[in-house]
Amino acid sequence: MDSGVRFTLKFWGVRGSIPTPQVENLRYGGNTTCLEICAPGHQPMVIDAGSGARLLGSALIAEPLITMLFTHFHWDHIQGLPFFAPMFRKESAVTLASSQPPQDLRDVFNAMLRAPFHPIDFDSFSAVTELLQVAEPWHHAGFEIRPFALHHPQGATGYRFERDGAVLVHASDHEHGDALADRTLQDHARKADVLVYDAQYTPQEYEGQKGRGHSTWLAAIKLAAMADVKRLVLFHHDPSHSDDVLDGILAEAQQEFPQTILAREGDVLEF
Numbered sequence: 001m002d003s004g005v006r007f008t009l010k011f012w013g014v015r016g017s018i019p020t021p022q023v024e025n026l027r028y029g030g031n032t033t034c035l036e037i038c039a040p041g042h043q044p045m046v047i048d049a050g051s052g053a054r055l056l057g058s059a060l061i062a063e064p065l066i067t068m069l070f071t072h073f074h075w076d077h078i079q080g081l082p083f084f085a086p087m088f089r090k091e092s093a094v095t096l097a098s099s100q101p102p103q104d105l106r107d108v109f110n111a112m113l114r115a116p117f118h119p120i121d122f123d124s125f126s127a128v129t130e131l132l133q134v135a136e137p138w139h140h141a142g143f144e145i146r147p148f149a150l151h152h153p154q155g156a157t158g159y160r161f162e163r164d165g166a167v168l169v170h171a172s173d174h175e176h177g178d179a180l181a182d183r184t185l186q187d188h189a190r191k192a193d194v195l196v197y198d199a200q201y202t203p204q205e206y207e208g209q210k211g212r213g214h215s216t217w218l219a220a221i222k223l224a225a226m227a228d229v230k231r232l233v234l235f236h237h238d239p240s241h242s243d244d245v246l247d248g249i250l251a252e253a254q255q256e257f258p259q260t261i262l263a264r265e266g267d268v269l270e271f
């Protein structure tokens, strides 16, 4: 029977910058960024391969087809890739995709996965069958996917996923304040069912961190209100933010935009 669910979103890693497996962070989770988005009857898509990709790989071990979509190639978004078990399974076919040309993707992973940094080189990842540059729009795995540029050192790509009128916008990593990038993001996020947004800093912390490529919960709620977003997910939590700090951020954000939640490892949203 049709459950009416158009897609699910699961958080496998919600932390920015570096894994933080200390006890005071474990309620929200210490793994770096990794999400799974899946339309019923279609192959799962993975957004970024931070350290959360290790557990996700175990969950997807029997999947014959998997697509992994990258926002950019900073360590916190790729460090789990060598531990994503389906990569080494001959029954699996994994497509790696980004907004960059396929050769750029190959160059990144060749540079990362070689001596003296890693014992197994990229060519040994036998399940990788395709490297792909995301076109605009891209129809894949049951979605229409639109990439767009975020404001981040060395660049990052946001993605808008739409299926049967339900919309998810993923915007990490992004620093607010660039007029063109903010406008583009706002246009893509308009009336989205859910916006996942880089809220690494508090507004006070941000004053000392300008130019590092990340945003705040305050910029998140302003954007969500302007774009008329139905649900805002604060994401890419700072390594120094314990669960208690994050609870405080959530309470402040919800006062101004009640439909705000915090990304938490293991949580599943249905649309």
Ligand SMILES: [Zn+2]
Pocket (backbone or CB within 6 Å): 016, 017, 074, 076, 077, 173, 236
């Ligand atoms: Zn990041």
Ligand SMILES: [Zn+2]
Pocket (backbone or CB within 6 Å): 072, 074, 152, 156, 173, 213
């Ligand atoms: Zn980054």
